[in-house]
Amino acid sequence: MSTTSNSITPDLNKLPFKTRIRPYLIVAPALIITIGIMIPFIMAIFLSLTNYSFRRPTFSFIAFQNWSRILSSREFWHALWVTIQYAFFSTLVEMVLGVCIAMLLNSLNNWFSKFLRVALIFPLMIAPITATIVWQLMLNSSVGIVEKFLNIFGVFNFPWAAAPSTAMLTVVMIDMWVNTSFVMLLVLAGLQSLPKSPFESAKIDGGSAWFNFVNLTLPMLKPSLYIALLFRLMSALQEYAIIFGLTKGGPGDTLMNLSLTSYQTGFKFQRIGQSLPYILVLWIIVFFTAKFIVKKQRAAQRQAAGLES
Amino acid sequence: MNKGSKRLLTITQNGLLFIYAIFALFPLIWMVLLSIKSDTQMYTTTFNFTPTLSNYTEVLLKTDYFKYLLDSLIVAGGAVIISVIAGVPAAYALARYDFKKKEDIAFQILSFKFAPEILVVLPLFMIYQTLGLYDSYFGLIWVYQLISMPLLIWVVRGYFEDISVEIEHAAQVDGYSWYQIFFKMLLPLIKPGLVSAALLAFIFAWNTFTFPLLLAGSKIQPITVAITKFLGTDTAHYGQLAVAATVSALPAIIFALCIQKHLVRGLSFGAVKG
Amino acid sequence: MSRITLENIHKTFGKVKALDGVSIDVKDKEFFVLFGPAGAGKTTILNCIAGIAMPEEGVVKFDGEIINLVETAKRNVAMVFENYALYPQMTVYDNMASPLRSDLYRQNEDVIKERVYAAAKMMKMENLLERLPSQLSNGQKQRVAMGRALVRTPNVFLMDEPLAHLDAKLRNAMRTELKEMQANFGTTSIYVTHDFMEAMSLGDRIAIVNQGKIVQIGTPDDIYYLACNEFVAQLMGDPEINILSGLLRKNGDNYSFLSNGSEFVLPADAALMNKLAAYDGKSVDIGIRPQHVMYSFSKDAGYRDYQVYSYESIGNKSVIEAYPAGHSGRGDTHTHVRMIAPNGLTIKIDQLIYIDFKLDHTMFFDGSSKEFIGCYNEAGIRALSAGKEEA
Numbered sequence: 020m021s022t023t024s025n026s027i028t029p030d031l032n033k034l035p036f037k038t039r040i041r042p043y044l045i046v047a048p049a050l051i052i053t054i055g056i057m058i059p060f061i062m063a064i065f066l067s068l069t070n071y072s073f074r075r076p077t078f079s080f081i082a083f084q085n086w087s088r089i090l091s092s093r094e095f096w097h098a099l100w101v102t103i104q105y106a107f108f109s110t111l112v113e114m115v116l117g118v119c120i121a122m123l124l125n126s127l128n129n130w131f132s133k134f135l136r137v138a139l140i141f142p143l144m145i146a147p148i149t150a151t152i153v154w155q156l157m158l159n160s161s162v163g164i165v166e167k168f169l170n171i172f173g174v175f176n177f178p179w180a181a182a183p184s185t186a187m188l189t190v191v192m193i194d195m196w197v198n199t200s201f202v203m204l205l206v207l208a209g210l211q212s213l214p215k216s217p218f219e220s221a222k223i224d225g226g227s228a229w230f231n232f233v234n235l236t237l238p239m240l241k242p243s244l245y246i247a248l249l250f251r252l253m254s255a256l257q258e259y260a261i262i263f264g265l266t267k268g269g270p271g272d273t274l275m276n277l278s279l280t281s282y283q284t285g286f287k288f289q290r291i292g293q294s295l296p297y298i299l300v301l302w303i304i305v306f307f308t309a310k311f312i313v314k315k316q317r318a319a320q321r322q323a324a325g326l327e328s
Numbered sequence: 329m330n331k332g333s334k335r336l337l338t339i340t341q342n343g344l345l346f347i348y349a350i351f352a353l354f355p356l357i358w359m360v361l362l363s364i365k366s367d368t369q370m371y372t373t374t375f376n377f378t379p380t381l382s383n384y385t386e387v388l389l390k391t392d393y394f395k396y397l398l399d400s401l402i403v404a405g406g407a408v409i410i411s412v413i414a415g416v417p418a419a420y421a422l423a424r425y426d427f428k429k430k431e432d433i434a435f436q437i438l439s440f441k442f443a444p445e446i447l448v449v450l451p452l453f454m455i456y457q458t459l460g461l462y463d464s465y466f467g468l469i470w471v472y473q474l475i476s477m478p479l480l481i482w483v484v485r486g487y488f489e490d491i492s493v494e495i496e497h498a499a500q501v502d503g504y505s506w507y508q509i510f511f512k513m514l515l516p517l518i519k520p521g522l523v524s525a526a527l528l529a530f531i532f533a534w535n536t537f538t539f540p541l542l543l544a545g546s547k548i549q550p551i552t553v554a555i556t557k558f559l560g561t562d563t564a565h566y567g568q569l570a571v572a573a574t575v576s577a578l579p580a581i582i583f584a585l586c587i588q589k590h591l592v593r594g595l596s597f598g599a600v601k602g
Numbered sequence: 603m604s605r606i607t608l609e610n611i612h613k614t615f616g617k618v619k620a621l622d623g624v625s626i627d628v629k630d631k632e633f634f635v636l637f638g639p640a641g642a643g644k645t646t647i648l649n650c651i652a653g654i655a656m657p658e659e660g661v662v663k664f665d666g667e668i669i670n671l672v673e674t675a676k677r678n679v680a681m682v683f684e685n686y687a688l689y690p691q692m693t694v695y696d697n698m699a700s701p702l703r704s705d706l707y708r709q710n711e712d713v714i715k716e717r718v719y720a721a722a723k724m725m726k727m728e729n730l731l732e733r734l735p736s737q738l739s740n741g742q743k744q745r746v747a748m749g750r751a752l753v754r755t756p757n758v759f760l761m762d763e764p765l766a767h768l769d770a771k772l773r774n775a776m777r778t779e780l781k782e783m784q785a786n787f788g789t790t791s792i793y794v795t796h797d798f799m800e801a802m803s804l805g806d807r808i809a810i811v812n813q814g815k816i817v818q819i820g821t822p823d824d825i826y827y828l829a830c831n832e833f834v835a836q837l838m839g840d841p842e843i844n845i846l847s848g849l850l851r852k853n854g855d856n857y858s859f860l861s862n863g864s865e866f867v868l869p870a871d872a873a874l875m876n877k878l879a880a881y882d883g884k885s886v887d888i889g890i891r892p893q894h895v896m897y898s899f900s901k902d903a904g905y906r907d908y909q910v911y912s913y914e915s916i917g918n919k920s921v922i923e924a925y926p927a928g929h930s931g932r933g934d935t936h937t938h939v940r941m942i943a944p945n946g947l948t949i950k951i952d953q954l955i956y957i958d959f960k961l962d963h964t965m966f967f968d969g970s971s972k973e974f975i976g977c978y979n980e981a982g983i984r985a986l987s988a989g990k991e992e993a
């Protein structure tokens with residue numbers, strides 16, 4: 020420690036090295052692990068430019084051949100269309116239903132709603148693959164309970180996943196069964212943390228229930244809604260387990276989305292190089308959609324904060 | 329609003345909830361029912377049957393079911409433990425310190441949550457083959473970080489941010505070193521949040537299907553992959569399948585009940601405080 | 603026990619300059635008060651002394667030794683945080699014992715018990731020792747925070763608004779206790795407050811802080827009677843000092859002050875008049891404390907016509923605020939005059955009131971720079987203040 024008075028050296032105003040590097044030091048282990056997982060991402064980009072296959076020991080660089088071939092193939096556009104359809108329908112249904120259930124639960128305060136607040140998290144906690152299997156059993160035409168139920172209404176042998184026309188409906192329904200609770204939980208938490216005072220002043224002003232919902236509840240709920248949308252949409256865009264468990268993409272190629280197509284090309288047909296453009300396109304879609312929603316969410320949060328005060 | 333129409337509204341609300349509750353909960357009840365039905369009664373009746381535990385003894389004692397559970401436990405548990413050890417200090421640093429690239433690093437970690445699983449698995453499959461990590465505990469634990477690490481870091485970061493920085497300053501003034509403050513003051517404070525985040529990460533890791541499907545082979549078979557084998561046989565024993573599904577879902581459901589209070593916060597990565 | 607010196611401390615947070623060249627020299631055993639409006643940088647000064655904040659420029663010295671690079675833990679300072687900063691998972695007892703259980707300042711449990719009980723007794727909270735912070739009121743939390751600092755024998759006590767959340771009665775009692783305790787222990791103390799009464803009654807010296815700078819340092823008397831500018835004069839005193847703007851004019855041997863259409867003939871004071879000579883015909887502000895404003899409800903000679911703006915009790919006395927008669931002055935609060943009155947008067951708003959000033963208690967400020975020019979009996983005040991400091 021220097022005791023010479025008044026000699027102001029720059030060192031005196033800098034934290035010790037040990038203290039300065041501490042943040043980096045303690046982030047490092049987590050970063051190393053995540054970077055370790057990042058390597059495949061970079062490799063994926065490189066390999067998509069090669070003709071790599073599990074069958075051959077060597078591979079060569081073929082530039083954009085894979086890409087041009089895939090982007091001009093019917094499989095790709097079909098897979099993209101399936102991906103978008105699936106993501107759109109499942110997210111839409113889950114958001115709408117999730118909000119409705121949350122509002123119902125929020126408006127009631129009896130033992131039934133209290134029980135449901137807990138019980139409705141079960142579907143969310145079960146492995147999607149397990150949920151798919153259970154639904155498969157339920158929809159099964161010989162032991163399935165759903166068939167027996169539909170028979171009451173005179174509907175026989177509803178094809179569910181077996182027919183191209185109803186396969187999408189079936190997977191979306193299962194996704195909805197698993198994930199509606201997610202939206203419900205987030206919205207319910209959002210509803211319960213709404214500040215009381217704006218509603219009280221609205222009451223004095225005598226606004227209608229619908230007016231209050233549109234002008235107060237919805238804007239203040241928006242941040243939570245965007246978070247729910249973000250998580251649901253991102254996971255629906257890349258859904259794999261439910262479709263794989265139910266039909267492996269069938270019947271035919273009805274449910275072959277980008278994830279499944281990529282998986283099939285890579286593992287079943289063992290053409291790694293060709294399988295990657297599918298999934299890289301999906302990555303790009305996911306990345307920009309996520310960025311967009313996060314931006315929207317931040318704006319909504321600022322707006323909601325403005326309403327509260 | 330008069331009393332009558334208010335009553336009608338309440339009845340309608342309860343009715344709508346009841347319909348949804350049947351949709352959401354019946355499959356689970358039915359799964360349990362199937363698991364205690366004998367194969368002979370499987371096709372004939374729906375609710376009218378003699379309960380039996382024979383499916384349970386078949387599955388639990390005569391197959392490798394416990395081995396599958398153990399594999400899941402090792403892989404998911406291992407991933408969570410590593411995530412906690414590496415992730416909690418990182419979460420602290422991202423919450424407290426103001427350093428270059430901080431938000432970039434945080435967002436990078438979050439972006440893994442949204443990365444398509446297949447994108448990671450395809451190249452990783454090759455790497456694992458080369459390194460001999462394919463079908464190994466370590467290989468699976470490593471890739472499971474993709475599920476557990478972002479969740480843990482983001483959720484725990486929020487819990488650290490909830491602690492007033494003045495508490496740390498007070499502890500410094502009291503004469504404690506950084507390590508002592510971290511372990512003796514801060515960790516006890518975030519413990520409930522940390523435990524819930526870890527349990528939730530465990531549930532997600534336990535439930536994951538894509539990674540073990542493609543990166544595990546015959547040696548290691550986590551339950552999510554193993555369960556499809558019960559489906560695959562020609563003469564499907566639906567009762568046994570139901571047992572396999574029920575038992576595999578139990579840990580997740582029990583843990584979820586334990587962490588109810590923190591669930592929303594965990595599910596939304598800390599974005600919704602709940 | 604130490605002398606604490608800050609030399610030219612600069613500290614910024616992002617783009618905000620929190621401290622802009624702060625230098626103070628706190629003597630050993632001194633009770634030093636940092637006084638100023640919210641956001642002035644008082645807490646940041648404490649943080650720099652404690653080592654919680656690292657200044658970008660300047661040095662902090664304990665007993666002449668530069669301690670910039672010494673970690674907080676090793677500086678042996680005791681600090682009371684404004685937001686209490688209690689450890690939520692620990693009982694009150696454990697909170698207070700915490701500094702004595704750290705490796706650096708460890709004591710055996712018997713000593714800890716003795717010290718904690720002594721501090722608890724002083725803070726009147728022996729009955730709270732087993733509670734958790736979440737079970738305490740804000741005032742109680744603040745006392746625990748004080749207690750946690752008092753169990754130690756540090757180089758310096760740093761106290762950030764430690765009495766702010768106590769109720770009035772307890773605050774007065776604590777103020778007395780604190781002063782007494784500090785006199786007994788003789789530990790250097792630096793005390794942040796925005797309460798003028800606390801600053802006046804506790805401080806051996808007071809530093810006025812504003813916008814990251816030290817405006818004035820002095821004894822309470824110095825600062826109260828010889829405020830270096832209008833800002834300080836307004837800060838010190840409740841109700842606030844009256845500032846009247848006007849013109850200074852020499853009339854033969856006398857000076858008079860013209861303000862708002864009235865002429866005030868200033869009493870003689872040779873030293874003051876010498877200083878005022880330079881301001882003949884220039885704009886000058888005068889400051890008159892409310893207790894030096896006289897009022898009457900009947901028209902007395904030399905009294906000026908005002909009308910009542912408000913009449914509010916501030917405890918055992920009241921404040922009348924009045925504006926110059928005629929409605930022109932009502933909305934212009936600069937021309938308002940505050941004065942002390944007893945409670946329980948029957949006063950109607952806008953009723954006439956007649957006012958005169960004890961001009962021999964006025965302070966004079968430069969009309970444009972707002973800097974202190976002089977006051978009556980300045981030499982006497984300075985002598986008194988210096989004498990107190992000696993003792």
